[in-house]
Amino acid sequence: MADSAGRTGERGSAGRVRGALAPYLMVLPAGLWLLVFFVVPMVAMVSLSLQTGDLVDGFRQTFHWRNYTDGLHTYGDQFVRSLWYGLLATVACAVLSYPAAYWIAFRGGRGKTAYLMLLLLPYFVSFVLRTVSWKLVLTDDGPVLGPLRGHGILPPGFHVLDTGFAVVSGLTYNFLPFMALPIYVALERIDPRVVEAARDLYAGRAGAFARVVLPLSLPGVFAGVILTFVPASADYVNAEVLGGPGDTMIGNVIQSEYFDNGAYPVASALSFALMAILLLGVFAYARALGTRNVLEAAGR
Amino acid sequence: MTTRTRPAPARRGTPRRRRVDGLHAYTLLLIGWLILPVAIMIAFGFNDVHGKQNYRWEGFTLRWYAHLLDKDDLVTAVVNSLTIALLSTLLSTVAGTLAGLALGRYRFRGGGATGLLLLMAISCPEVVMGASLLSMFVTFGLPRGYLTILLAHVMFSIAFVAVTVRARVVGLDPAVEEAARDLGAGPWTRFRLVTLPMIMPGVVAGALLAFVLSIDDFVITGFTSGATVTFPLWVYGSTRTGTPPQVNVLGTLIFAVGAVVTAVTARRGARAPDHSRAW
Numbered sequence A: 001m002a003d004s005a006g007r008t009g010e011r012g013s014a015g016r017v018r019g020a021l022a023p024y025l026m027v028l029p030a031g032l033w034l035l036v037f038f039v040v041p042m043v044a045m046v047s048l049s050l051q052t053g054d055l056v057d058g059f060r061q062t063f064h065w066r067n068y069t070d071g072l073h074t075y076g077d078q079f080v081r082s083l084w085y086g087l088l089a090t091v092a093c094a095v096l097s098y099p100a101a102y103w104i105a106f107r108g109g110r111g112k113t114a115y116l117m118l119l120l121l122p123y124f125v126s127f128v129l130r131t132v133s134w135k136l137v138l139t140d141d142g143p144v145l146g147p148l149r150g151h152g153i154l155p156p157g158f159h160v161l162d163t164g165f166a167v168v169s170g171l172t173y174n175f176l177p178f179m180a181l182p183i184y185v186a187l188e189r190i191d192p193r194v195v196e197a198a199r200d201l202y203a204g205r206a207g208a209f210a211r212v213v214l215p216l217s218l219p220g221v222f223a224g225v226i227l228t229f230v231p232a233s234a235d236y237v238n239a240e241v242l243g244g245p246g247d248t249m250i251g252n253v254i255q256s257e258y259f260d261n262g263a264y265p266v267a268s269a270l271s272f273a274l275m276a277i278l279l280l281g282v283f284a285y286a287r288a289l290g291t292r293n294v295l296e297a298a299g300r
Numbered sequence B: 001m002t003t004r005t006r007p008a009p010a011r012r013g014t015p016r017r018r019r020v021d022g023l024h025a026y027t028l029l030l031i032g033w034l035i036l037p038v039a040i041m042i043a044f045g046f047n048d049v050h051g052k053q054n055y056r057w058e059g060f061t062l063r064w065y066a067h068l069l070d071k072d073d074l075v076t077a078v079v080n081s082l083t084i085a086l087l088s089t090l091l092s093t094v095a096g097t098l099a100g101l102a103l104g105r106y107r108f109r110g111g112g113a114t115g116l117l118l119l120m121a122i123s124c125p126e127v128v129m130g131a132s133l134l135s136m137f138v139t140f141g142l143p144r145g146y147l148t149i150l151l152a153h154v155m156f157s158i159a160f161v162a163v164t165v166r167a168r169v170v171g172l173d174p175a176v177e178e179a180a181r182d183l184g185a186g187p188w189t190r191f192r193l194v195t196l197p198m199i200m201p202g203v204v205a206g207a208l209l210a211f212v213l214s215i216d217d218f219v220i221t222g223f224t225s226g227a228t229v230t231f232p233l234w235v236y237g238s239t240r241t242g243t244p245p246q247v248n249v250l251g252t253l254i255f256a257v258g259a260v261v262t263a264v265t266a267r268r269g270a271r272a273p274d275h276s277r278a279w
Helices: A013-048 A066-074 A076-107 A109-124 A127-138 A145-150 A164-188 A192-200 A205-233 A237-242 A250-259 A264-289 A291-298 B022-046 B072-105 B111-123 B126-139 B146-170 B174-182 B187-216 B219-224 B231-238 B245-271
Strands: A051-054 A058-061
Touching: A013 A264, A013 B072, A013 B111, A013 B126, A013 B146, A051 A264, A066 A076, A066 A264, A076 A109, A076 A164, A076 A205, A076 A250, A076 A264, A076 B022, A109 A164, A109 B022, A109 B245, A127 A164, A127 A237, A127 B022, A127 B231, A164 A205, A164 A237, A164 B022, A192 A205, A205 A264, A237 A250, A250 A264, A250 B126, A264 B126, B022 B245, B072 B111, B072 B146, B072 B187, B072 B231, B072 B245, B111 B146, B126 B146, B126 B219, B146 B187, B146 B219, B174 B187, B187 B245, B219 B231, B231 B245
Parallel strands: none
Antiparallel strands: A051 A058
């Protein structure tokens, strides 16, 4: 029988002190590290986002709120495009990975682990290299499109690289596991007897799926949407490698404002705005669907 | 039996694998799509290419494997990536395990806030994390380089390790440790002989995750690197002039090691009692 008193600490007075201090001592290194390298940088970024100046003369705090309004005004298109591409990639990930996750979870049998591994195998190639390889697939005279074009299967004007489609396809390719895994986990947890019960109660196949399996797997989809949408819409590598000049996302802008233009305050304002928009989106989404559902699924 | 394109949740009474069903074929197709770029990457590591652009097949060669270490700056980048990944795994695993253990085991003031902080660190977009670190380094005038990359990598890995370990701790039966105490084991002995072995799968999983996150990271590294170059940064830089086949070879080797480690881990996991369905 588990004794709940034992979980909270030691018995005896010396032990009680140690027991009370223990969690703090244990959290201290990680907490301090996150404080110094996560919280303080965020504060520094917010502060920098309100400053004026340049690289040569340095930056001064002037509470220049126009960094935000000007930044959002100038780069509104990129903001909208980022969210739009992120949304498209998220939907594509869900649509593409759900049937496969379903098959592996319910029909994979003994090969379940093997199939899941095969699905995740490409992600052992580093992110940048994977994107470069995907570019090779989409290159006009590359090893895939080249022969197709040579045999006249593709029309001569056919072109993928440097388009929005190429960027979204890259985002979909790169972030698919963030969607596939939570969906798989949710499906895998469904007790097959529940499905059998639905069938015994004269639900057709489609009915059993729509009214039993799908609702039970939705927490996985919800978690997958957050896990995919946030990194996909904040990404800039795919737009840089696969997209053309008209396909840049807000990440590209932030990156080039920092490194090419040295416009640190505007870049800080943009990236804080990006975080605020994504956080608000996530919270609104979680509220709409029920916080418990989403957080529980995401925290797994 | 009517043929439906809808996924069928239950197919009772019919012999398994009577036909390759549509969903099975689809799953294989999806896997094929995901693997295609990797296969091309591996193949072009064997390409007997002579120009700078490596995207047309010019014949088979092993010379890129033989001349793997010819590019000094690429070797430096790989060594940087590996040492940073090892150090950051070590540091983040120790700190993250302690935090995960405390959060999973104790209820204490600030525990909820710490959990929220971890969740924020995990869900924060990378570009924002990178930008904020750069803002801090600029504000305080700290030079960027190897050390700042390491500090950043430990930061984003800690949260993942802590969450992984906490998940493991929450599932443990506290009675086991109480039994150890009742049998006279002190705190340190209990930790070493009872708690640590029990949470070990979580610690190993967290450490592997930390290693992969670090060696693969591009965005945060780009913001904190200064003049130091890691493998992903080098690859990214090379896309403008043409990626040399050595990059494909290195990618293939890293891929092979990762795949083998996972296969071994998966096999070990498979030996544990199987909860898969028998229908």
